[in-house]
Amino acid sequence: MTSEPDLTLTEPVGDAIAKTTCYMCACRCGIDVHLKDGKIRYIEGNRDHPINKGVLCAKGSAGIMQHYSPARLQAPLLRTGPRGSGEFKTISWEEALSLAVEWLAPIRETAPQKLAFFTGRDQSQALTSFWAQNFGTPNYAAHGGFCSVNMAAAGIYTIGGAFWEFGAPDWDKTKLFVLFGVAEDHDSNPIKIGISKLKKRGARFVSVNPIRTGYSAVADNWIGIRPGTDGLLILSIIHQLFLTGRIDLDYLQRYTNAPWLVIDNPGGEDHGLFLRDDLGKALIRDRGTGALVRFDAFGHSPDLNADFVLADGRKVRSVLRLMAEKYLDPRYAPEAVAEQTGIDAATIRGLAAEITRVAFEEEIILQQPWTDMKGEYHEVMIGRPVSFHAMRGISAHSNGFQTARALHVLQTIIGSIDCPGGYRYKPPYPKPATAHPRPHGKPAHVQPGNPLAGPHLGYPLGPEDLLVDDQGKPQRIDKAFSWEAPLSAHGMMHMVIANACAGDPYPVDVLFLYMANMAWNSSMNTRGTIRMLEERDETTGEYKIPRIIYCDAYSSEMVAYADLVLPDTTYLERHDCISLLDRPISEPDAVCDAVRWPVLQPERDVRGFQSVLIDLGARLGLPGFVDPQGQPLYRDYADYIVNHQRKPGIGPLSGWRGEDGLDEGRGQPNQSQLDRYIGNGAFWQKHIPAEALYFKHHNAAYQQFAIDMGFFDTPQPVTIQLYLETLQKFRLSGEGVREPVAPEPYRQRLVDYFDPLPDWYMPLEEQQTDNSVFPFHALTQRPMAMYHSWGSQNAWLRQIHTRNPLYVPGPICNELGLSDGDWAWVISSHGRIKCEIARMDAVNSKTLWTWNAIGKRKGAWALETNAPEANKGFLLNHLIHELLPPKSDGMRWSNSDPITGQAAWYDLRVRIEKAEPGLELAEPSFAPVGRPAGQARAASELRYGQEWSKQ
Amino acid sequence: MHPAYSMIIFTVLSGLGYGLAVVLGLGGLEPSLPSTVLAHILALVLIAAGLIASLFHLGNPQRAWRALSQWRSSWLSREGVMALGTFVPLTLNAGLLLFTGQSEPILGYIGAAGAMLTVFCTSMIYTSLKGIDAWHSALTPACFLLLSLTGGVLLAACFAPGTRLLAGAGLLLLLGAMASKLAWRRRMLRNQPLSTPESATGLGGIGRVRLFERPHTLDNYLTREMGYRVARKHSAKLWAIALVCAFLLPAALLLLSLALGGLPLRSVLVFAVLSHSVGVLVERWLFFAEARHAVMNYY
Amino acid sequence: MTSLPQDRGTTSLGLVIDLDVCVGCHACVVSCKEWNTGGYGSALSDQHPYGDDVSGTFLNRIHSYEVVPEGGEVIGEAGQARIVHFPKSCLHCEDAPCVTVCPTGASYKRASDGIVLVDETKCIGCGLCAWSCAYGAREMDLAAGVMKKCTLCVDRIYNEALQEEDRVPSCVRTCPANARHFGDLGDPRSEVSIMVAERGGYDLMPEQGTRPTNKYLPPRPRISLADQQPAMPLAENTEGARGFFAWLDKTLDRI
Numbered sequence A: 001m002t003s004e005p006d007l008t009l010t011e012p013v014g015d016a017i018a019k020t021t022c023y024m025c026a027c028r029c030g031i032d033v034h035l036k037d038g039k040i041r042y043i044e045g046n047r048d049h050p051i052n053k054g055v056l057c058a059k060g061s062a063g064i065m066q067h068y069s070p071a072r073l074q075a076p077l078l079r080t081g082p083r084g085s086g087e088f089k090t091i092s093w094e095e096a097l098s099l100a101v102e103w104l105a106p107i108r109e110t111a112p113q114k115l116a117f118f119t120g121r122d123q124s125q126a127l128t129s130f131w132a133q134n135f136g137t138p139n140y141a142a143h144g145g146f147c148s149v150n151m152a153a154a155g156i157y158t159i160g161g162a163f164w165e166f167g168a169p170d171w172d173k174t175k176l177f178v179l180f181g182v183a184e185d186h187d188s189n190p191i192k193i194g195i196s197k198l199k200k201r202g203a204r205f206v207s208v209n210p211i212r213t214g215y216s217a218v219a220d221n222w223i224g225i226r227p228g229t230d231g232l233l234i235l236s237i238i239h240q241l242f243l244t245g246r247i248d249l250d251y252l253q254r255y256t257n258a259p260w261l262v263i264d265n266p267g268g269e270d271h272g273l274f275l276r277d278d279l280g281k282a283l284i285r286d287r288g289t290g291a292l293v294r295f296d297a298f299g300h301s302p303d304l305n306a307d308f309v310l311a312d313g314r315k316v317r318s319v320l321r322l323m324a325e326k327y328l329d330p331r332y333a334p335e336a337v338a339e340q341t342g343i344d345a346a347t348i349r350g351l352a353a354e355i356t357r358v359a360f361e362e363e364i365i366l367q368q369p370w371t372d373m374k375g376e377y378h379e380v381m382i383g384r385p386v387s388f389h390a391m392r393g394i395s396a397h398s399n400g401f402q403t404a405r406a407l408h409v410l411q412t413i414i415g416s417i418d419c420p421g422g423y424r425y426k427p428p429y430p431k432p433a434t435a436h437p438r439p440h441g442k443p444a445h446v447q448p449g450n451p452l453a454g455p456h457l458g459y460p461l462g463p464e465d466l467l468v469d470d471q472g473k474p475q476r477i478d479k480a481f482s483w484e485a486p487l488s489a490h491g492m493m494h495m496v497i498a499n500a501c502a503g504d505p506y507p508v509d510v511l512f513l514y515m516a517n518m519a520w521n522s523s524m525n526t527r528g529t530i531r532m533l534e535e536r537d538e539t540t541g542e543y544k545i546p547r548i549i550y551c552d553a554y555s556s557e558m559v560a561y562a563d564l565v566l567p568d569t570t571y572l573e574r575h576d577c578i579s580l581l582d583r584p585i586s587e588p589d590a591v592c593d594a595v596r597w598p599v600l601q602p603e604r605d606v607r608g609f610q611s612v613l614i615d616l617g618a619r620l621g622l623p624g625f626v627d628p629q630g631q632p633l634y635r636d637y638a639d640y641i642v643n644h645q646r647k648p649g650i651g652p653l654s655g656w657r658g659e660d661g662l663d664e665g666r667g668q669p670n671q672s673q674l675d676r677y678i679g680n681g682a683f684w685q686k687h688i689p690a691e692a693l694y695f696k697h698h699n700a701a702y703q704q705f706a707i708d709m710g711f712f713d714t715p716q717p718v719t720i721q722l723y724l725e726t727l728q729k730f731r732l733s734g735e736g737v738r739e740p741v742a743p744e745p746y747r748q749r750l751v752d753y754f755d756p757l758p759d760w761y762m763p764l765e766e767q768q769t770d771n772s773v774f775p776f777h778a779l780t781q782r783p784m785a786m787y788h789s790w791g792s793q794n795a796w797l798r799q800i801h802t803r804n805p806l807y808v809p810g811p812i813c814n815e816l817g818l819s820d821g822d823w824a825w826v827i828s829s830h831g832r833i834k835c836e837i838a839r840m841d842a843v844n845s846k847t848l849w850t851w852n853a854i855g856k857r858k859g860a861w862a863l864e865t866n867a868p869e870a871n872k873g874f875l876l877n878h879l880i881h882e883l884l885p886p887k888s889d890g891m892r893w894s895n896s897d898p899i900t901g902q903a904a905w906y907d908l909r910v911r912i913e914k915a916e917p918g919l920e921l922a923e924p925s926f927a928p929v930g931r932p933a934g935q936a937r938a939a940s941e942l943r944y945g946q947e948w949s950k951q
Numbered sequence B: 001m002h003p004a005y006s007m008i009i010f011t012v013l014s015g016l017g018y019g020l021a022v023v024l025g026l027g028g029l030e031p032s033l034p035s036t037v038l039a040h041i042l043a044l045v046l047i048a049a050g051l052i053a054s055l056f057h058l059g060n061p062q063r064a065w066r067a068l069s070q071w072r073s074s075w076l077s078r079e080g081v082m083a084l085g086t087f088v089p090l091t092l093n094a095g096l097l098l099f100t101g102q103s104e105p106i107l108g109y110i111g112a113a114g115a116m117l118t119v120f121c122t123s124m125i126y127t128s129l130k131g132i133d134a135w136h137s138a139l140t141p142a143c144f145l146l147l148s149l150t151g152g153v154l155l156a157a158c159f160a161p162g163t164r165l166l167a168g169a170g171l172l173l174l175l176g177a178m179a180s181k182l183a184w185r186r187r188m189l190r191n192q193p194l195s196t197p198e199s200a201t202g203l204g205g206i207g208r209v210r211l212f213e214r215p216h217t218l219d220n221y222l223t224r225e226m227g228y229r230v231a232r233k234h235s236a237k238l239w240a241i242a243l244v245c246a247f248l249l250p251a252a253l254l255l256l257s258l259a260l261g262g263l264p265l266r267s268v269l270v271f272a273v274l275s276h277s278v279g280v281l282v283e284r285w286l287f288f289a290e291a292r293h294a295v296m297n298y299y
Numbered sequence C: 001m002t003s004l005p006q007d008r009g010t011t012s013l014g015l016v017i018d019l020d021v022c023v024g025c026h027a028c029v030v031s032c033k034e035w036n037t038g039g040y041g042s043a044l045s046d047q048h049p050y051g052d053d054v055s056g057t058f059l060n061r062i063h064s065y066e067v068v069p070e071g072g073e074v075i076g077e078a079g080q081a082r083i084v085h086f087p088k089s090c091l092h093c094e095d096a097p098c099v100t101v102c103p104t105g106a107s108y109k110r111a112s113d114g115i116v117l118v119d120e121t122k123c124i125g126c127g128l129c130a131w132s133c134a135y136g137a138r139e140m141d142l143a144a145g146v147m148k149k150c151t152l153c154v155d156r157i158y159n160e161a162l163q164e165e166d167r168v169p170s171c172v173r174t175c176p177a178n179a180r181h182f183g184d185l186g187d188p189r190s191e192v193s194i195m196v197a198e199r200g201g202y203d204l205m206p207e208q209g210t211r212p213t214n215k216y217l218p219p220r221p222r223i224s225l226a227d228q229q230p231a232m233p234l235a236e237n238t239e240g241a242r243g244f245f246a247w248l249d250k251t252l253d254r255i
Ligand SMILES: Nc1nc2c(c(=O)[nH]1)N[C@H]1C(S)=C(S)[C@@H](COP(=O)(O)OP(=O)(O)OC[C@H]3O[C@@H](n4cnc5c(=O)[nH]c(N)nc54)[C@H](O)[C@@H]3O)O[C@H]1N2
Pocket: A025, A026, A147, A148, A180, A181, A182, A183, A184, A185, A186, A187, A188, A208, A209, A210, A211, A225, A226, A227, A228, A229, A230, A391, A392, A393, A394, A397, A779, A780, A781, A782, A783, A784, A785, A786, A787, A788, A906
């Protein structure tokens, strides 16, 4: 018998650890990159990091394969063949930047709106928007409009925060957690950490989702709702709460507009608006004295039940009364919504009962005194430990804004917004809509040669804030903030290519895109989008969109459609700044920001895009990028991160400010700031004081903390807007009784959908299609191990999802004789695709679905052209049109939420037919795009790390 | 299980070789006949070819010698040891016969015993695998041994055409091998699998378990190695071919041989051996291809 | 060494996997791959990494099952079926057949802690141990021609160059849902043993007689929401808006 071999068990992992921030997705976890011989040996989660606390997801661990991906672009590219061919020549950076300036400088001097600058999944919107604003074009946005603006806008307007990056459940204290329509979300690791905490404590977890995978698979209760009907379910729960009087009146009268008085004057231009004093402050009635007082005055008991006639004869009623009248209507009774939602009444009642039981009978009392914004001192913090979270399952429907609002109303009436055990804001939120800017881009805001008058994006408070001209014509290329989508707070990137191609409202000269795969998985009607990118003017022969500049790091499908490609670095090769001015990574207990820094040097001719943008800004002489002498203000992005100040003392990073690095939030630039970040694991966090941890929307200590940190300069308490007056103003415009009156085609929509109290309407596509012809819903879900299109270039991740089947509910399979591996046609009113199917029973019986963005265009991503992704994988996007089917008057609305313009990805209606036996190839299929210049063929075998193997 | 050609060729060729060695060792062929020397050499060549074929199955054949070390516990190691060990008496006897014209009966008995033990070890490699229900049966060694002996006797008969003893033994063995193989297959087809998706996952208490998603979309080592599937129709056809070629046709030919003489007799016997070998190749292919591995409960 | 060790102590290191919280994220799969490629033994290779039939060596894989109960819980529409994500790596069996079948002694079970390992310098790549493992826990690396399997991260758990809290397997350290637990299942007082006892942890395929060390914790029983219904307090019935306003008035007077 031989003896056991001696193993060397103690050995350092590598020769250095570089702590930085992951960017395999937008969750932005802290990572420890172990380096060995100048290569990546191992990436693990940073235990000290506030987001991931040491854990890492599959993508994060696969960073090695992303960093060394064969699809990395090698150098700037200039198109030589026709668009889509992928034929390019390599050029130098000097040539690339001069060319960009040659294209952009004249536009700026003559018609800045002819530049459309849209960015995708980046995290440098603080910089890109600043650049665009100084360029002067009104046409700037990131991808939020097609992503989740419903969620963000409904949240900001209602509670001054939202889910996802703006808030999170109190994972440590909640006792009932209800999740709506989430497969993965941006808070990828925190949600998983949170769910496991709940499970450990024995808290109940309910998931409302047509599909029972991922989080839903481990939920204690799964509610397999029919897509697009969550609003009904939520309103039915609200109905139950009103019916049983299980609402937190104390919370409502203190922190919400429930006692505000709404004018009842049908036909009048003030109908449905709040009763306000001369200064515009909303008024309430004191229950004791009957006097009208300002809502925020100290020492009153607001009358939640007010219903009276004013001295001037107008009738007013409290918001809560309006709510009761509305939501007690039997049309919201569980029985009444059961059929539409596909959920039996007993389950709805059970959920409502469980919510109220936990909220009111399992109340948490924290022995933590605090003072509210009216100056009232509270001995304790009272928690209603029910929390909710929702994402695109709700927001990617054309009724998503109202549904998301309904959910916030539900949270509010049980008193669980920012209380112990409830939903908690993440700093710099809460921040009410009124404290956000209004959008800029009205005709007067755009002046050739000058910056835009203010930030592009913001929150309109009424029709007067729309970016339209006197005729009501949209001013932005995406028609954001127009009558078509008034509250499109994140822009409408999904409309840019279609509108630019159609020259509606006007043509553009340069389309400048960053990090968005618009020629493939991020657009609706992908084939149509490709055609628009290729479409030429018949007379001039020039492309309809004359010039496209695109920045990507990899050979995505979009690269082939660019005229000039600016190759980015990987996330381990550049500086990045995850700023509080942008999309925060704070946690409810702490304010946090973070950086990325070059832990490896590129061996290709690539540059970090932000540095390139700063360089371009300087070459164009944009204010903010050059000094009075016209000399560049910043060397590169690192220099900008440290030295740029948005306002005196406020810069991209909040940690280690002040010359000596002792200031936080506000302070002068500190030249060693980046080193301090790097030394601290690439992030900064400041804990919120204990007395400021909850009720932040009305907590004096928190408001002071927020001012100290520089989130705002004066307190910005949030009075939760159960009733949203902004919507009512649009409604009045729609009714034609209030100025500005909406143009005729939009009137009915405003009347129908802009209900100031959340309501449910049938998703627009469902309203407009013959549902006997298209009886099913079709959805996509995020696979946890893939990030959009990026994952397929990753040798490890692509093995997990190499191709995607369409999951078909068992009953449909039985009816159509479909079994695993069969191929089928899936048909929408817009097009058809052919794909492989697989049976599933744990799914709503009317819902087909597949994983998102697995299908690839042949030739992209350095994959062999016979890769399954390109031959068997498919996109649902071919079935989804950016416009709804024409109405009787020929008008085609965009396939978006009528309020926010959020792309309605999940409204899709389809039917399915078994495909005749034959070629098992996904359709539609496209000609391959060429391998971009400089890209070598990928290896046929990988043995990553073999050189280190301990044999 | 994936029917690897190296393994099929190895078991079939070495089976024939060891079978022949048994006949030779027991003195089934007249030592004084020159053809008997050829038979000895043929047995060695078949065994060696089989062993060489088996090396193709290895990821690191250069270390194959290490496989001799674990004879205490591993049937594969025992097989290796026995195979090498059996070479000694077999080669010695072949050498003796070649150079002295005389073989040593004791060596012959040792060689025959070694040959059968080697085949037994081979069969036990499969039999011992509890995770493969089809193989995990005492019938597996019976089949291997009987098939090996049958092949050996048929082969030997070619060297001594018209020997009634060999022909008779051959017929009996054919019948016995067929019976054992029929019993083996009957068991394989009817046997309740030891493990099920429910026991593999432990989720049987919740309900019926069905694979929803593979760990990785495409095949991996496990599914390629253990997940081989033959269509039922296909395997029935192959089984019929195996039955006819391995047993029925050789039996008929043996009977025929008893009635014939001279040159045609030898070619009939050679044909019987060829038919039998083809049949056993098919049988062996099915032996692997039809065996279901417990790991497939996970796929 | 191919025999199982005679002098096994009581220590049995292994994993406990909680099927009640595993969300099937594959984090442990990739973390395992990156730790082990370039760590213990030869790299975990990938064939045709960018081609049509990509496949590679992985020591840990996540399967997903659909379980349809007979007469089980009914929640929501079509609520009967459920998905269970099911991670699987080597179970470090006490009676490990993969060890005893190995002809070379490459495959062995450590006497001190029960970890089953392959000494790749001895492995001839015959594949028999993979055949002998009913669990599919062994994969031949096609580039190296040697057998790979979960090492229980033996080069982490005893690695003094790592911080003490990091001396756990890579998959355990990374699991965002905390569905994987590492410890000594031979010690009845260890955290993992207590967890197993409390949650009814079980063996996979006990009928194979391998006595796995790793244990699985079953999904917890669920209580349907519809059954919650009677708990809804109907004491203050506010039937209709009028009733609500009356109730509201009464309640506000009490505040
Ligand atoms: N791993 C990974 N993580 C990601 C991404 C990724 O690509 N990969 N992408 C990131 C991005 S950009 C985003 S926007 C987020 C999105 O994060 P999620 O919102 O989690 O993303 P989706 O996959 O769109 O999930 C939508 C979920 O809603 C369900 N659903 C659809 N319609 C309805 C409905 O009407 N009602 C209910 N209740 N549910 C419904 C679907 O079944 C699905 O489970 O994820 C981010 N995180």
